[in-house]
Amino acid sequence: MRDIGNNNCKVGKTSFLLTFLLLISCLCFSQTKYNLDFFTTHNQFYLCDSAFTGTTGDTSFWNKDAQMARLGNTEDIIGIKVASFGHVKAELNFLHTADTEKDFGKYEHVVEGSVKLSSCIMEILNFPDTKIILKAIVTPGRYRVRIYSYAIKNVNPEEDEGTDHYKITLWPAEDRERKVLKAFKE
Template sequence: MTDLRPLDQLLAGARAPLGPHIQLDLGHDTGPLAELAELLTRVNGFTAFNAGVQVFRAGAAGLGAELGHWNGPSTWKDTYTGLADGLFCFGQDLFGCQFAIADNREVVVFDPETAERTPIGAGLDDWAVWLLEDPAVRGAHQFATAWQDERGALEHDQRLIPLQMFTMGGTYDFDNLVAKDAVTCMRVRGPLAQKIHDLPDGAQVHLMADRAPAATPGSKQLAYAELDVFADYNSFMVQDETARFEPDRAWTKALITDLVAARDGVIGVGTARRTTVPVILDVRSDAPDDNFDGWDHVTEAGLHVESGSVIVSMLDYTDAVPRTAVPAGDYKARVYAKGFATVSTDGLHGDDLYHLVLWPGNIRQPQVLKRYPDPLPGG
């Protein structure tokens, strides 16, 4: 049986420090903030459980997130519009769950997708006990080891984020996770937390628009799917399941200029945000009408579906990506986009929506039917 206090036991297996020695004063003589100042004066930041847990360093030099900057309102907390108020975050786990001190009274875990706060204890030793009781899960030790064994070491400024959010049914499969800048991971999830924070358990989350493009009389819906799509590099692709395509310079230029590009079996859709966006795939027997009121940008292209199955993703063909069954054949495709003016200047959060309507018809070259007149807020 060890005589070490829990925090010392945690440090015994840590990799430290992440920054040079600093004499830290957080303005409190008692409480968990005083304990944090003492800890970082002793060891200026560290990782534990094979980077499953990270405690931020303080000061200008060092690795990973800096304590003061991380807690600045414009770093990521502004995307939570008050839901993170009163929290001083001092670390995070592999998936961006924040370890935080609430009002210098208690240590909590802050869930980045729901903004829920789970109390752990009155101080940092309670936090250390909580981690050490189940390091495989609470410290993400087992997952961090497996991920890095297969995908390589994480940078100190990276965390993992799901392509389909956990609260939206996403899994912990490797195919549903990507390593991204830790700040980006938080800013991406802030708007989601705003929408679901006050919902009761089991409530449905509606991220889609209320109004769909109007159908012509007699049109039948052949397939329909509401999807959350990771639009890496401000784009995603709609394609026949068997189609494979590597973007080239012309493709990228078309997406930047017109927000639409096409190749055999593939349509590219440009987006205002470079994160997870809501996409509606709507397959009909006839064309929608030509009323574009309420939509910011409307494009058209054509899609050949050979396999009878369509996927919407960004160069991701894994089993984790949903498939939508559609009749095989040639389709005209129209992409309606809205909400561009709501997108933040960093291109990470907003209320943009992409509604893709397919209907049987001859393949046509990509064209813009209605162009958004202003530069996209995300740049």
């Protein structure tokens, strides 16, 4: 388990100025996109607040409903279930408003969840060593997270490589309910 730090967004004068400039630059764009290509294990990775206090180790996090939804969550951590055992290929998009995509025809599974990001930093972590794959500065608040999964149908879940790919969108929203918008039929 790593040190979770505190939930305050405290930075020095130089860091504050850099953070402020980064936040202003982010507001000037309609969205920010990151391409992710990394290794994890056990068919999962995490999107969380950098000062998360939730735990993924109890049976309620990856319960039957979470497994079916391909999304586990606590207040400040989302677990994303992937088809291949190790290699993750994904894109992450920060949006200013709700994701409006409604045609899910090219995806095999689409699910939404919620995460509270309080520390000003969102992270993508692999599993089980929680290596930081991505750090992004965010405005503190609650975010809606939508995960689109595609090319997952014929992936062997015990092999490191697969054809699976993921698109993740994040936007400010208060809705906390996990919702499966399109269910994968195994």
